[in-house]
Amino acid sequence: MHAALAALIFAITLACVVIRPWHLNEAWSAAGGALLMVLTGAITPQSAAQAIGGEWNLFLFFLGLMLTAAVADMVGFFDWAAAMAVAAARGSGRQLLFNVLMLGALVTIFLSNDATAIILTPVVYSIVTRLRLRVMPYLFAVSFMANAASMTLPISNPINVLTGDRLRASLEVYESHLLAASVCAIAITTLVLMAVFWRTTNRSFTCDWRSVAASAVTDRRSFVAVVTGLVILAGGYVVGSALLWPLGVIAMVGAGGLLITASVLRRFSRTHISAHVSPTLFVYIAGLFVIVRSIQDAGLTADLVSGAMAQVSDSASAVVTGVLSSAVLSNTVNNLPALLVLISGAQSGGVDAALRVPFLFGALAGADLGPNLTPVGALSTMLWLVIVRRRGIEVSAWDFLRLGALVAPLTLIGSTFLIVLSFR
Amino acid sequence: MKILVLIDGLHTREMLAALERLVELRRAHLILAYVRGTGPRASLEMLRRRPGRHSSPPHLDRRLHEAEVTVGDDALAEAEAIARATTAGVETVQVAGDPGRAVCDLARTRGVDLIVVRSGPRLGPAARFVADHAPGPVLLLRSHVDR
Numbered sequence: 205m206h207a208a209l210a211a212l213i214f215a216i217t218l219a220c221v222v223i224r225p226w227h228l229n230e231a232w233s234a235a236g237g238a239l240l241m242v243l244t245g246a247i248t249p250q251s252a253a254q255a256i257g258g259e260w261n262l263f264l265f266f267l268g269l270m271l272t273a274a275v276a277d278m279v280g281f282f283d284w285a286a287a288m289a290v291a292a293a294r295g296s297g298r299q300l301l302f303n304v305l306m307l308g309a310l311v312t313i314f315l316s317n318d319a320t321a322i323i324l325t326p327v328v329y330s331i332v333t334r335l336r337l338r339v340m341p342y343l344f345a346v347s348f349m350a351n352a353a354s355m356t357l358p359i360s361n362p363i364n365v366l367t368g369d370r371l372r373a374s375l376e377v378y379e380s381h382l383l384a385a386s387v388c389a390i391a392i393t394t395l396v397l398m399a400v401f402w403r404t405t406n407r408s409f410t411c412d413w414r415s416v417a418a419s420a421v422t423d424r425r426s427f428v429a430v431v432t433g434l435v436i437l438a439g440g441y442v443v444g445s446a447l448l449w450p451l452g453v454i455a456m457v458g459a460g461g462l463l464i465t466a467s468v469l470r471r472f473s474r475t476h477i478s479a480h481v482s483p484t485l486f487v488y489i490a491g492l493f494v495i496v497r498s499i500q501d502a503g504l505t506a507d508l509v510s511g512a513m514a515q516v517s518d519s520a521s522a523v524v525t526g527v528l529s530s531a532v533l534s535n536t537v538n539n540l541p542a543l544l545v546l547i548s549g550a551q552s553g554g555v556d557a558a559l560r561v562p563f564l565f566g567a568l569a570g571a572d573l574g575p576n577l578t579p580v581g582a583l584s585t586m587l588w589l590v591i592v593r594r595r596g597i598e599v600s601a602w603d604f605l606r607l608g609a610l611v612a613p614l615t616l617i618g619s620t621f622l623i624v625l626s627f628r
Numbered sequence: 629m630k631i632l633v634l635i636d637g638l639h640t641r642e643m644l645a646a647l648e649r650l651v652e653l654r655r656a657h658l659i660l661a662y663v664r665g666t667g668p669r670a671s672l673e674m675l676r677r678r679p680g681r682h683s684s685p686p687h688l689d690r691r692l693h694e695a696e697v698t699v700g701d702d703a704l705a706e707a708e709a710i711a712r713a714t715t716a717g718v719e720t721v722q723v724a725g726d727p728g729r730a731v732c733d734l735a736r737t738r739g740v741d742l743i744v745v746r747s748g749p750r751l752g753p754a755a756r757f758v759a760d761h762a763p764g765p766v767l768l769l770r771s772h773v774d775r
Contacts, residue, residue, distance in 0.1 A: 221679060230680050318678060325675060326672060326676070333699055336699060343668065482681040484680050484681065485678075485681050488680025489680065540679070
């Protein structure tokens with residue numbers, strides 16, 4: 205009875221997260237689902253508190269990431285980086301596309317895919333619009349690369365931190381399994397997008413990039429100080445990952461240092477902080493943790509994962525199963541709940557201990573790269589298309605799906621092959 | 629004669645040159661229209677969407693809006709300067725929306741006599757929509773080179 209009720213609440217919550225009835229923020233759907241789990245006894249309040257409290261590292265990491273991105277935006281780092289990409293393109297639209305792809309990869313690797321998607325994308329959009337180039341190729345470039353490069357370091361995607369905490373994998377182990385796969389994903393994404401948009405981006409532009417860069421950086425002293433801080437923070441992440449320090453603590457220390465720097469140099473802006481820090485995100489994540497713990501306690505996640513692993517007997521098939529199940533779930537709902545369910549299932553007996561590590565690395569790859577098929581999940585994409593059509597906005601759904609149908613399978617196949625090899 | 633010309637900021641000179649060869653512009657009143665397409669912005673919002681987060685940072689949205697309006701203003705200023713060499717009656721208008729629909733709506737409300745749109749080797753969505761739904765005659769200036 206408990207299991208059936210927990211499953212029903214889980215399904216309804218996920219449906220509300222995807223459909224967003226009455227434009228409800230996903231956080232309130234997740235919070236509502238978590239509350240229902242507690243009220244119906246599917247989970248005790250103590251277990252719910254433990255499920256949330258046990259993930260303090262991830263919460264701190266998210267907060268640190270958002271604050272870091274806010275400070276970088278305050279001093280014009282993203283605008284400056286985009287101006288440098290324009291300068292290096294020397295008037296060639298094609299070269300600019302390549303530069304934007306590389307910029308997207310670098311920002312994702314060191315500042316996370318969220319920073320790329322939320323901040324870099326509109327910056328690139330603005331600059332390309334001013335250059336009178338077609339916007340969509342560059343928009344797609346940043347979006348697809350935000351996912352393709354998000355496996356490179358543990359900090360490149362917050363869900364990597366989630367998996368890393370479970371695996372207790374050092375940076376060396378992490379990179380031994382995922383670095384080659386990540387480079388492969390970046391390379392495939394670059395090749396595909398350059399090929400698809402080869403003709404469309406064959407335009408020249410003129411731009412006084414020096415004035416663009418100068419307008420992006422209004423206070424050189426603050427800019428240099430913050431960029432130095434970002435470099436130190438990146439080094440801190442690498443060292444911390446290698447020594448298995450909690451990345452959330454490093455993120456908060458780094459963000460704290462950057463905020464103090466911004467304050468001392470009189471560049472602190474409450475507007476930027478409130479624009480970039482979303483309290484509802486923590487409600488969303490906390491709600492999901494409680495909901496997944498509830499279905500875990502009911503044995504559902506173990507059953508789900510053991511069903512998927514029924515025919516798996518070696519590390520290669522464990523990786524493939526992890527990738528496929530994670531990619532499918534990520535495209536159906538969203539990669540965070542998908543990965544939570546798979547991690548929970550793997551850890552609560554759904555996967556043999558010997559196959560747990562390859563399965564989870566595969567699941568991580570599927571959750572990072574899978575979203576390139578449908579950027580916000582299949583159902584959300586369809587709903588979004590319905591909504592914009594009602595507003596009289598014509599968007600070609602096929603553009604997204606065609607590109608995703610090329611990029612995602614190729615990157616998943618290439619990366620899966622390399623991850624399988626890494627376990628031999 | 630009132631003529632509505634859809635300006636895209638990229639092919640203005642060749643469009644107006646072609647129009648001048650085909651239509652007597654000296655007594656015409658040109659309405660140069662630039663439409664800020666909403667499709668790309670809607671796509672941007674979808675690709676930026678992250679579950680649990682509030683809506684996109686307002687200062688970034690303002691910058692986007694400024695970039696789009698500035699490009700539109702520049703395109704119209706350039707088109708007006710070219711058009712004034714051939715006709716005194718020139719008016720510029722910038723609107724936001726789907727380009728095809730916006731042009732048809734403008735044509736209807738302003739009671740234009742002719743709509744002029746440009747297309748590359750293949751008809752784009754705006755040209756196709758205008759050809760299908762325009763309230764009056766449409767002149768399609770087709771280029772065989774899509775720059």
